[in-house]
Amino acid sequence: KQEVTQIPAALSVPEGENLVLNCSFTDSAIYNLQWFRQDPGKGLTSLLLIQSSQREQTSGRLNASLDKSSGRSTLYIAASQPGDSATYLCAVIRAGNNRKLIWGLGTSLAVNP
Amino acid sequence: DADVTQTPRNRITKTGKRIMLECSQTKGHDRMYWYRQDPGLGLRLIYYSFDVKDINKGEISDGYSVSRQAQAKFSLSLESAIPNQTALYFCATSDTGSTDTQYFGPGTRLTVL
Numbered sequence: 001k002q003e004v005t006q007i008p009a010a011l012s013v014p015e016g017e018n019l020v021l022n023c024s025f026t027d028s029a030i031y032n033l034q035w036f037r038q039d040p041g042k043g044l045t046s047l048l049l050i051q052s053s054q055r056e057q058t059s060g061r062l063n064a065s066l067d068k069s070s071g072r073s074t075l076y077i078a079a080s081q082p083g084d085s086a087t088y089l090c091a092v093i094r095a096g097n098n099r100k101l102i103w104g105l106g107t108s109l110a111v112n113p
Numbered sequence: 114d115a116d117v118t119q120t121p122r123n124r125i126t127k128t129g130k131r132i133m134l135e136c137s138q139t140k141g142h143d144r145m146y147w148y149r150q151d152p153g154l155g156l157r158l159i160y161y162s163f164d165v166k167d168i169n170k171g172e173i174s175d176g177y178s179v180s181r182q183a184q185a186k187f188s189l190s191l192e193s194a195i196p197n198q199t200a201l202y203f204c205a206t207s208d209t210g211s212t213d214t215q216y217f218g219p220g221t222r223l224t225v226l
Contacts, residue, residue, distance in 0.1 A: 034214065034215075041219075041220075042220070043203060043217035043218050043219045044203070044205075044215075044217040045217070046215065046216070089155075099207075099213050100171070101156075101158070103156040105153070105155045
């Protein structure tokens with residue numbers, strides 16, 4: 001059974017710091033891995049998607065990496081800003097026809113001015 | 114205008130009442146999903162539909178039913194609401210493409226007294 005774990009559960013950093021959020025999964029047979037952002041009172045927004053054949057994806061100040069063999073992904077946020085404060089969720093899709101997302105519980109990030 | 118909309122955004126009801134949550138999308142996607150989110154439990158899949166004639170149970174379908182009225186509309190019903198169905202409910206859509214990125218609505222906060 002695929003399980004997704006995110007560490008830490010919460011993180012508070014001063015503005016400008018570079019930071020890393022971690023996601024681990026137990027079954028390396030994944031189709032892809034996605035990072036989402038959730039703001040209070042709003043839905044989830046997809047940030048980055050990494051296909052199983054890829055090693056990393058970048059969007060602006062965000063970089064996500066994938067190491068299937070070790071069952072890990074990291075989300076790197078450069079030069080953090082208060083607007084980055086949100087909950088970040090990691091989810092994997094298992095390989096096969098049943099393309100359902102398996103979710104981590106998220107990391108709640110606070111970036112302090 | 115938002116691509117995925119949910120109504121209502123907030124609802125307070127009493128035990129035993131029938132409740133319907135509605136989801137509409139303008140993205141033209143064929144796949145639609147209903148999730149609930151609870152603190153400490155993360156996102157859990159209730160039902161999903163890969164096209165108008167396809168309905169599938171997710172992890173926690175007991176006490177819920179769905180209807181896919183059209184490609185753009187997917188509604189979730191609680192036939193007889195109970196307090197442990199108090200949660201944040203999200204609708205999502207995706208396209209039968211190569212990435213399976215899911216796009217989320219803003220959520221419905223349901224409270225059952």
